[in-house]
Structures are given as structure tokens and as C-alpha cells.
Amino acid sequence: MTLRALRSASLVRHLGAWRLPGGGPGWRQLADRLRLLVLDGRLPLGATLPGERELAQALEVGRNMVAAAYAALREDGFLVSRPGAGVRVTLPEGAAGRGGDPLLGSNSDGLIDMTAAVLPAGAEVHAAYARALARLPEALPGHGYEPIGTSALRQVLAEHYSRRGLPTTPDQILVTHGAQNAFALMLRWRTRPGDRVVVDHPTYPHALDAVIDAHCRPVGVPLTGEGWAVAELVDAIRRSEARLAYLVLDHHNPFGVFMPPAERERLIAATRRSGCLLAFDETLVDLWLDARPDVGTPQPDGPHVVRLGSTSKTFWGGLRVGWIRADARIIAAVAQARASLDLGVAVLEQLATAELIADGEAALDDRRAMLRARRDRLLALVAEHLPDWRVRRPSAGLSLWAELPSPASSRLAAAAERHGLRLAAGPRFGVDGTLERFIRLPFTLPETRQEEAVRVLVAAWAEAKGAPKRVPSTEKRLGEPIF
Structure with a gap:
């Protein structure tokens, strides 16, 4: 297999503002920044880095600085050099549990973890599993494959959306392995390599990972101090001819803002004929802390709006249950595209999720x-x-x-x-x-x-x-x- 070779221009962009006056030796700052890029998952394992001379020229620093940084990383186990193979990215022996992605750190490495914005399960999760286990015999006579999700969970989710002011039927729901899987399915169905995907900026890192893994190009639209500039967002969608936009409008992660209904209505109306699907990540929609939303008030919607949901933030990441809420024709198309990937989510987890959503407000x-x-x-x-x-x-x-x-x-x-x-x-x-x-x-x-x-x-x-x-x-x- 041919390993990926990182060009110096790409690596310089990833490094960003890596050197600070008074921040210590330049080689150490460079080594620290490269190490973090490896742990972030932004430098793929096995990738070949530019040579010392090439990178030094791109960074406009002395070659000795790059050589010292590479040497430190080799000593720490983050780089390996072989004659004729260049310098490749790796991880220290035994570090696989901590490497790859700082947003999903190990629970047992002794570090205080402020990367994963999630909560442990509450007592309600165990209780929901107990009730689900009691209901499991009802499902056992069937074959157990549920490519669009169990009817019980899809019905509960449809009722949940309807209570929020979004009238929904079960055929508008597709159950997935979490919201990340839901977005990956949308990318798989909607995009082709080279397509542009508009994202708010900053945004959820794993969404960016999914866009890149789909060989698409993320187009970031910066948030202002108050939130989104809808006109700029619409302009970016039109100019880029994006087929998909990923937006976190409900309690934005990580910015923490909320797009008001009037602005959502403007966004949905302005993009209705753009050929772009709007994927709204709603995994945090129920985690309001100060002001209770107006439940039941009609919500802005459209046939080109897709909503992604999950239990990970509200109840427990270990459930690994998410869903897509969209026009029934979109759901049918995504389900068909999914068939070559997986055959659905485990039935017991779906039954437990149905219990939680139906009876989890307290x-x-x-x-x-x-x-x-x-x-x-x-x-x-x-x-x-x-x-x-x-x-x-x-x-x-x-x-x-x-x-x-x-x-x-x-x-x-x-x-x-x-x-x-x-x-x-x-x-x-x-x-x-x-x-x-x-x-x-x-x-x-x-x-x-x-x-x-x-x-x-x-x-x-x-x-x-x-x-x-x-x-x-x-x-x-x-x-x-x-x-």
C-alpha cells in the first residue's frame, strides 16, 4: 500500500501559528505542535512528512531547528525514519489508547480529560435497559435486522418531533449508530469526491473528519460574536455550489450560540432552490440550561432540511443510537444507500432508547x-x-x-x-x-x-x-x- 506523503504547504497550514516569542526553543515549539497534530488525528498514522530541508524552507527557519524537532519526536516515538522511506508518523508503543483523537481519550490513563464533552450515564439508563430487556421477547420471533429502525423507536421519535412543533411520521425517521454515523450516511448518499460541504466555523471536529474522509472539501463560514451571518452563509452555499451544509444551530458546539427561528426561516427559504441539503445537527437541542424553549410552537422546516439526532449528549454515549429526520423520500434513498454498509442498529439499544425518550424528561x-x-x-x-x-x-x-x-x-x-x-x-x-x-x-x-x-x-x-x-x-x- 502506498503511504500518504504530506506536502510542506499542507503541513504549514496545519501548523498554523506554532511559534510564539518567548515561548521557548523553536525546535521544542515545533516538536510540541507536531506531536499535538498526531494526537489530534490531523497527521495520519503512516503518513510521510516533508524532509528537513524542504520543511525548513517552507517555515522559513533553519534546517537545524527542524532536525532537532524531528529528533525529539523520534525519541518520543511519534516519528520513525527508514532509509529510502523518509520520516513517517507513528505512535509510541502502548499509546494507541491515547492517540488518534483527543476528543475520545482513554478513561484509564490517569489524565484529567477535558476533551470529550459528555456525561456518564444516569440511573435512568439502567432502568431503560431493564424495561427494554423485558420487551425484547416481542422482537425475538423476527429476524432482528432493522435497516431503517424498529417501528417502536421510530414512532416515539416521530411523536417527540411533533411535540417540538415539527409534525413527523415514522417514515421520516431512519435510526443510525449515533449522529456521526447519520452524517456519514448523508455524505455517502449525497456527495461525490471533490464536492464542497459548507460548515459553520468553528464546528464539531468529527464532522470535519467525516467530510474529509468522504473526499469532500469543507467550506467554513465564520460565526460572528452573536452567531451566524445568514446572508454570508447563503452566499457561501451558492458560490461553492455545495450539495450539503452541516450546521449546528441548536446550542452550537463549541461556540454555544443559538440561531433564532426568524433567521432559520430566512436560511431555509433562501436555500430552498439552491440544490443544497441543510443538515442540522440537533444532538444538543434538549440541553438548554436557562430558558425553556416554546414547546409545540411551529418550527421552520423544508423538504431540503435534514435533522440529525442522538442520545450521546443527553443520556449516554454508550447507547450509540442516533437518527435522521427528513422527508420520507430522502429517508428511503439513504436507507437504500446504507445497505452496503450495515443492516441497522442493535434492537435492544433501540428499545432502551425508545424508553428513554418516551419517559426521560424528568x-x-x-x-x-x-x-x-x-x-x-x-x-x-x-x-x-x-x-x-x-x-x-x-x-x-x-x-x-x-x-x-x-x-x-x-x-x-x-x-x-x-x-x-x-x-x-x-x-x-x-x-x-x-x-x-x-x-x-x-x-x-x-x-x-x-x-x-x-x-x-x-x-x-x-x-x-x-x-x-x-x-x-x-x-x-x-x-x-x-x-
Whole structure:
């Protein structure tokens, strides 16, 4: 098999603003940035990097700097060199559980994980599985293959959408292995290699991964301080001739904003004849924290609007159940295209999901209350101990989007990893190495764990911006002031 060779221009774009004045030796900054790109999954394992001279010329630095960075990465196990084969990307032995994607870190490597914005399962998940197991004998006489989903779950989901103000029938629902799988199915059915896919910018990293894996080109439309500029979004869809747009309008991940109904109506109306399907990722739609939405109010909709849902953020990622809600003709076409990929989702998980959605509002109220408290605690900790960071207060969702005083997000993530904290750097949420001034901070950890994380953040930030390290005492008990 021919290994992918990364061109220097592409690697320079991924590196972004990797070097900061006063941030330490250039070779170390370069090595840290490359290491993070490997752990982010943005440098594919097995890929061949440009030679030292070529990369030095592209970065406009001395060859010795690149040579020293490559040597450090070889020593740490992130690069391997063989005569005639160049320098290839790899992972240290035994690091597979931690490598590849910082948004899905290991649960057992001892690091504080602030990459995955998810919650553990509540008691309601076990109870739903117990009820589902009792119902399982009803399904056993059948063959068990459900390529569009069980009728029980599709009926519950249709009723759920109808209560939200989107009249829906079961034939408008296709059950998938999570929202990520739902989007991948849409890409598989709708696009061809080379097609452009419009995304809001920043956006959900795994959506970008899916676009790239489909050999399509993401077209990022920057969010403003208040959210989306609908006119720019529509213009980008038209100019790029995009066949698909992926947008997170409900409690945007990671920006935390919400597109009002009037703007959605403008967007849907303006793109109705564009030939572009609008895929709305609604995995966070039920995680409002401050203002309860007007349930039952008619929602803007159209035949070219596809909605992606999931249980991962609301109940538990281990369910691995998602869905597509769309025009019945789209559902039938996607189901047909899916046949060569898989034959549906496990029946027991679908039955458990139906139980949760039909009877899970009380559990969601409890989770919202817990998230409100954790959000407010993390906001207070960041304001007290990192006062030069700018953080908006989200009214929904699972994370904060912090703006740093300088473009040092990747350096911060690399330094934090050395101090025992895993972060997802801002560029992970963007296109071509941008967003170095931002970092995502999920508030899903318990308050005491948040205190530990902020303690590490302070030390890592001091290192990332080139200031003397300040390492607070680790002997204080949890729950006490961190300084």
C-alpha cells in the first residue's frame, strides 16, 4: 500500500501559528505542535512528512531547528525514519489508547480529560435497559435486522418531533449508530469526491473528519460574536455550489450560540432552490440550561432540511443510537444507500432508547440542573484564576469556548498534556490550522475535578505563553481553595 506523503504547504497550514516569542526553543515549539497534530488525528498514522530541508524552507527557519524537532519526536516515538522511506508518523508503543483523537481519550490513563464533552450515564439508563430487556421477547420471533429502525423507536421519535412543533411520521425517521454515523450516511448518499460541504466555523471536529474522509472539501463560514451571518452563509452555499451544509444551530458546539427561528426561516427559504441539503445537527437541542424553549410552537422546516439526532449528549454515549429526520423520500434513498454498509442498529439499544425518550424528561431536568451548577462553577474558576481569558456564558450545551490573549492554543494543549490534563486545541474545531486563540472547556466534570483541571490550566498556560511556571501545591485536599 502506498503511504500518504504530506506536502510542506499542507503541513504549514496545519501548523498554523506554532511559534510564539518567548515561548521557548523553536525546535521544542515545533516538536510540541507536531506531536499535538498526531494526537489530534490531523497527521495520519503512516503518513510521510516533508524532509528537513524542504520543511525548513517552507517555515522559513533553519534546517537545524527542524532536525532537532524531528529528533525529539523520534525519541518520543511519534516519528520513525527508514532509509529510502523518509520520516513517517507513528505512535509510541502502548499509546494507541491515547492517540488518534483527543476528543475520545482513554478513561484509564490517569489524565484529567477535558476533551470529550459528555456525561456518564444516569440511573435512568439502567432502568431503560431493564424495561427494554423485558420487551425484547416481542422482537425475538423476527429476524432482528432493522435497516431503517424498529417501528417502536421510530414512532416515539416521530411523536417527540411533533411535540417540538415539527409534525413527523415514522417514515421520516431512519435510526443510525449515533449522529456521526447519520452524517456519514448523508455524505455517502449525497456527495461525490471533490464536492464542497459548507460548515459553520468553528464546528464539531468529527464532522470535519467525516467530510474529509468522504473526499469532500469543507467550506467554513465564520460565526460572528452573536452567531451566524445568514446572508454570508447563503452566499457561501451558492458560490461553492455545495450539495450539503452541516450546521449546528441548536446550542452550537463549541461556540454555544443559538440561531433564532426568524433567521432559520430566512436560511431555509433562501436555500430552498439552491440544490443544497441543510443538515442540522440537533444532538444538543434538549440541553438548554436557562430558558425553556416554546414547546409545540411551529418550527421552520423544508423538504431540503435534514435533522440529525442522538442520545450521546443527553443520556449516554454508550447507547450509540442516533437518527435522521427528513422527508420520507430522502429517508428511503439513504436507507437504500446504507445497505452496503450495515443492516441497522442493535434492537435492544433501540428499545432502551425508545424508553428513554418516551419517559426521560424528568431525568433531563436533573441533568440540566447539574450542568447549570457545573457551568457556573467552571466560569467562576476561570474568571478568578485566568482573568485574561475571555469566556462567553453559554445558555445551553456542555462547554465553554474561551478566547486566549494570544494564539497559543496548541502550545497550551501540549503543555497541559505534560501536566496531566488532556485538552482539545482550538484548531481541532477549524479548517486549515486556524482558531489558535481559542480553547474548548467542557463543564461536564464534577466541581472538584474542575478545580484540579483549572490548577493544571494555570501552570500549563504559564508555560505556553513563556512565563515562569507556577505549580500550585498538589497536597491540598479536594474541595479546598486551589490557591
